[in-house]
Amino acid sequence: xxxxxxxxxxxxxxxxQAVWDLLTDKARSPQxxxxxxxxxxxxxxxxxxxxxxxxxxxxxxxxxxHEPPHRLRVSWDMVAMxxxxxxxxxxxxxxxxxxxxxxxxxxxxxxxxxxxxxxxxEGWSLIQASLKTLLETGRxxxxxxxxxxQ
Amino acid sequence: xxMDPVFRALADPSRRALLDRLHTENGQTLGELCEGLTMSxxxxxxxxxxxxxxxxxxxxxxxxxxxxxxxxxxxxxxxDRWIGKFERARVKALVDLKRELESDDEKA
Numbered sequence: 001x002x003x004x005x006x007x008x009x010x011x012x013x014x015x016x017q018a019v020w021d022l023l024t025d026k027a028r029s030p031q032x033x034x035x036x037x038x039x040x041x042x043x044x045x046x047x048x049x050x051x052x053x054x055x056x057x058x059x060x061x062x063x064x065x066h067e068p069p070h071r072l073r074v075s076w077d078m079v080a081m082x083x084x085x086x087x088x089x090x091x092x093x094x095x096x097x098x099x100x101x102x103x104x105x106x107x108x109x110x111x112x113x114x115x116x117x118x119x120x121x122e123g124w125s126l127i128q129a130s131l132k133t134l135l136e137t138g139r140x141x142x143x144x145x146x147x148x149x150q
Numbered sequence: 151x152x153m154d155p156v157f158r159a160l161a162d163p164s165r166r167a168l169l170d171r172l173h174t175e176n177g178q179t180l181g182e183l184c185e186g187l188t189m190s191x192x193x194x195x196x197x198x199x200x201x202x203x204x205x206x207x208x209x210x211x212x213x214x215x216x217x218x219x220x221x222x223x224x225x226x227x228x229x230d231r232w233i234g235k236f237e238r239a240r241v242k243a244l245v246d247l248k249r250e251l252e253s254d255d256e257k258a
Contacts, residue, residue: 003177007219009208010227103208125226133230 004090004105006120010128012100014135016093019100020069022135023091031140032130034123040072048074061086069093084116085109102128153231156224159204164189165197169206172220179215 012019022028029038030053037051041063050059057079065073076087085108092103104124134140159165171183180198184191198218201207208221233241 003212003217004210004219006176007208007210007221008223009205009221010223011205105210121222122226125222126230128223129226129230132227 002107005108006106006117006124008104008106008124008128010102010132011096012102012132012135013098014100016069016095016100018135019093019102019131020072022131023072023093024068028134032127032134034126040074042066048076064088065090084112102131104128153224153228155200155204156206156228159200159206162197162200164193165201168194168197168201169220172207172218176219177210177217179217183218 022032024040026037026039030036033050035053036058037053039047039049039051041047044063044066046063046066048059048061048063049057052058060077060079061075063072063074065071070093072091074089076089078084087109088107090103090105090107092101092105094101094103106120106124130140167187168183172178175182180191180195183198184194187194189197198207202209205224206221208219210217210219
């Protein structure tokens, strides 16, 4: 097995099916993907795309592995940055007791810049946190709750 | 989410140093992580268990090799709890500004 370049893990109080349904739901994807629309084809070989709110294509790729509700793997090409080598992203949904461990593994297509590494870290962390909040509370992001001074 | 294990794990400077090493080079074995450290292999191993339990370190097995990855998600979850959607961009701008100014200081 190839060594992943980055790994992101969160535990979500939901079923693998509920996580899979949200992850592959184009209509709900802007709620956890910074307002972008993520579209996941329904079988291996079908297109995988991420599109900005204004309709600009951001990522083009293909579904490589489609095993609902446990494993999804896609190829990832930055449309506006042809110099960035094609990456692959794998989503693993495993039941642990009565929750789901959601793992995202990132396989870079070659060396990428530090700013890209940082952007990926920040982006996937926030997407995972948003998925968790959305599934557990039904809200896209928690409202700010300032605590009164003691 | 129970944040206590995350804060407990982050409270120790040795564990923060291990996270720094994974931040620089992700996906290391225990042996690689121990290189150049004054801590014993046993101590590093104990710290890694606590980091794993707090989900700050994610593990990938490749054959018999156990690879350790920095998992930033619990920290994002903490940010999600106290930083709102619209404030995030401003906080990030401030952090970037601070980093920029401090790196200039270092050069001077």
